[in-house]
Amino acid sequence: MEAQTNKAFRRISHETLNEQVYQEIRRVIMAGLLQPGSVVTIRGLAAQLGTSTMPVRDALRRLLAERILVMDGPRRYRLRVLSRGEFEEILCLRLSLEGELTELATLCAAQQDIETLNQIQRRFESSLKSGDNFLEANQDFHFALYALAQRPITLSLVRSLWMQVGPLLNHYRMQQGGELAVEHHRAVLAALKKRNAPAARAAIAADLNDAARVILDELPAGADDPLQ
Amino acid sequence: MEAQTNKAFRRISHETLNEQVYQEIRRVIMAGLLQPGSVVTIRGLAAQLGTSTMPVRDALRRLLAERILVMDGPRRYRLRVLSRGEFEEILCLRLSLEGELTELATLCAAQQDIETLNQIQRRFESSLKSGDNFLEANQDFHFALYALAQRPITLSLVRSLWMQVGPLLNHYRMQQGGELAVEHHRAVLAALKKRNAPAARAAIAADLNDAARVILDELPAGADDPLQ
DNA sequence: CGCCGGAATCTGTGATCACATATGTCAACG
């Protein structure tokens, strides 16, 4: 019944064109290369990606469902602009959800897991010194930590919230914000070793609060982005 | 510049076929008419709905992004089956998020809002006696309450969680569950009048816990649904 | 100069088709 389970072969990943297009569009958005409020068109993206309109349609609809895009007007896709109030609400949610995941992770973490996190943290610090895309390593640290909690649904909610603030995080590069994160991450690791769940939660909360403060300070004072 | 602002006219809603198809498929799923684990096909749904395959494709991809559907296998849409652990995790999240919204709603509620909630509650109780689709009125009560908190992002997360448990809620009809909800809702309304936020949260928590208990008791004891 | 109107263009939507491939059926062979 069971086919030959030869370890020599690895599964062929038949990734659809749709998925590739979605990943690429999302990458560009999350990298902050498109300003919030920008209008995106199906044919325009299809031309830049070198595909037909069809995979782009599907990708945009998916981004719409994920609230990365909004439709204002009958046939108009636009990058969502996060108001100051919405940003603060997301921060509040993240403090609650990610704090809970951190506490659970502290209780579940094996020695092996802590070592893996240490490794990611070293990569984060080195990418911070070399000066490029430390935000990706930062995200890796957080989600590797949260994954330990074994809460797939909560994790998906947190991922959704990160995606919604992603464009802002990357647009305002938070130049000096990364330095603060180093200490907070180290505090998390120290708390993990001691199995001190409240301390780990507090360190993550401080990390999120500091990052949010950097964004909020650079954000235009008024309500939403003026959008042209 | 401003067109004639005549109150006599109301906006024409140009609802796309896509949206109608999505709403109809979701209605059928949420009504429990399709068992979790069922396979759905684009052409099959298109034939039953009397449309082309295109709007159905978009609707299925949206339901996929909303985690109502899953793809197992390269070209296979399937209704997601919620494991017991996932259901309990969602319950935990709902207790936290909906509890928070309830507390905030208690502090924000105007007299007018409480009266509206009373009205919805009367409709809920009458639909419970007449015996049909009281779940819809129940949902109206909860979301009318939560909307008072003025937390759009949190509300969207809660709506997502409701959609994920919807098929189970409606599949196991929770015959006697509705009776318990009446008292809990009344307790919420009483707490609202007295501006007692913790009491309101406790009443909502009791409501969610009782409903979940009914589902968990009827759920097959093991892990997931056996799915044919 | 300002406002209205019509043509041209652009855009998302929906339909139809071609294609690769997964699935199911069934006969032939061991």
Add this chain to the structure above:
DNA sequence: CGTTGACATATGTGATCACAGATTCCGGCG
């Protein structure tokens, strides 16, 4: 009887096209 192989069917994906309607631009009128 169980397994294998080929053939037939079904399905999602991606491409292309037609269409309605929104937007833009420009000319003409007041």
